[in-house]
Amino acid sequence: MPSYAFFKKRYVPLAEAKISVMTHAFNYGTGCFEGIRGNWNADEGQCYIFRLKDHYQRFLKSCRILKIDLPYTADDLCQMTVKLVEMSAFREDIYIRPIGYKSSEIVGVKLHDLEDDIVVFVVPFGPYLEGDKGIRCCTSSWRRIDDTGIPARAKITGIYVNSALAKTEAHDNGYDEAIMLTHDGHVSEGSGENIFIVTNGNLVTPPSSDNILMGITRDTVIKLAQAELGISTIERSIDRSELYTADECFMTGTAAHITPVVEVDHRKVGDGAIGSLTGRLQALYFDVIKGKNKGYLQWCVPVHSKAMKV
Ligand SMILES: Cc1ncc(COP(=O)(O)O)c(C=O)c1O
Numbered sequence: 001m002p003s004y005a006f007f008k009k010r011y012v013p014l015a016e017a018k019i020s021v022m023t024h025a026f027n028y029g030t031g032c033f034e035g036i037r038g039n040w041n042a043d044e045g046q047c048y049i050f051r052l053k054d055h056y057q058r059f060l061k062s063c064r065i066l067k068i069d070l071p072y073t074a075d076d077l078c079q080m081t082v083k084l085v086e087m088s089a090f091r092e093d094i095y096i097r098p099i100g101y102k103s104s105e106i107v108g109v110k111l112h113d114l115e116d117d118i119v120v121f122v123v124p125f126g127p128y129l130e131g132d133k134g135i136r137c138c139t140s141s142w143r144r145i146d147d148t149g150i151p152a153r154a155k156i157t158g159i160y161v162n163s164a165l166a167k168t169e170a171h172d173n174g175y176d177e178a179i180m181l182t183h184d185g186h187v188s189e190g191s192g193e194n195i196f197i198v199t200n201g202n203l204v205t206p207p208s209s210d211n212i213l214m215g216i217t218r219d220t221v222i223k224l225a226q227a228e229l230g231i232s233t234i235e236r237s238i239d240r241s242e243l244y245t246a247d248e249c250f251m252t253g254t255a256a257h258i259t260p261v262v263e264v265d266h267r268k269v270g271d272g273a274i275g276s277l278t279g280r281l282q283a284l285y286f287d288v289i290k291g292k293n294k295g296y297l298q299w300c301v302p303v304h305s306k307a308m309k310v
Pocket of ligand 1: 035163189190191192193194212213214215216217218252253254255
């Protein structure tokens with residue numbers, strides 16, 4: 001099945017979406033992006049894109065920070081994306097990657113007086129972290145970059161060098177994922193995920209001021225925990241040592257879904273198995289993103305007007 005892209009205002013096969021080596025964003029990391037999932041519901045022969053407009057609203061905020069000016073509203077981008085996914089006609093889970101970027105072919109470090117453009121592409125995408133039995137994490141020696149350096153609330157391509165350093169350090173040391181701390185030593189987030197702990201019966205996650213991306217999955221978990229389980233989430237700074245004493249820990253992200261963390265820095269989290277609240281949230285979340293929980297269909301954008309044959 002071919003993948004398609006929206007590139008230079010046209011829908012083209014992905015292989016034709018090519019930029020020059022001189023492109024500003026390629027040289028300087030001056031782009032911002034989103035990661036959006038389309039979740040395949042085999043019973044219905046339907047692909048549901050999860051919280052599409054919320055992703056594009058965050059995308060346009062990232063663009064504002066980077067002075068990327070695109071002639072599209074969030075609704076325009078949603079419509080274009082649905083058309084693109086429909087063309088690609090995958091019968092499996094997919095990932096949608098919009099990138100707004102400085103497209104001028106010019107040498108010079110700046111954000112002003114440059115052309116802006118957007119590309120969106122779609123690829124099949126299975127699990128990102130193998131979360132079935134839970135993952136093993138380490139705290140990274142790389143600190144999360146501060147809002148005073150590159151704002152983490154914007155999904156800026158160049159900022160992901162910080163995440164990549166942490167992820168590969170974790171990988172090379174035999175862990176599944178890294179947990180980055182802020183410069184003052186509080187827990188910030190994973191390389192591509194937000195983090196939650198359960199401690200003393202409370203669900204706790206770092207606040208936006210601890211240099212996190214304001215995750216859409218994070219927000220989904222906060223809302224599901226409240227509405228479905230009557231559990232409110234405390235947003236406060238978390239000390240590193242609280243990771244060692246937590247009863248449960250999990251990471252959230254569009255790619256990672258809800259991934260249980262069962263070990264941090266060679267210490268078991270709780271009893272080293274997937275926590276009960278984590279498991280309940282996972283079950284709720286997977287139903288919701290596949291359009292199986294009718295109470296949350298407002299978050300799920302169906303792509304196909306008619307059911308697709310499996
Ligand atoms: C650094 C970082 N933190 C958190 C997240 C989770 O955000 P979301 O749930 O919106 O995918 C991501 C993924 O996009 C990320 O890259």
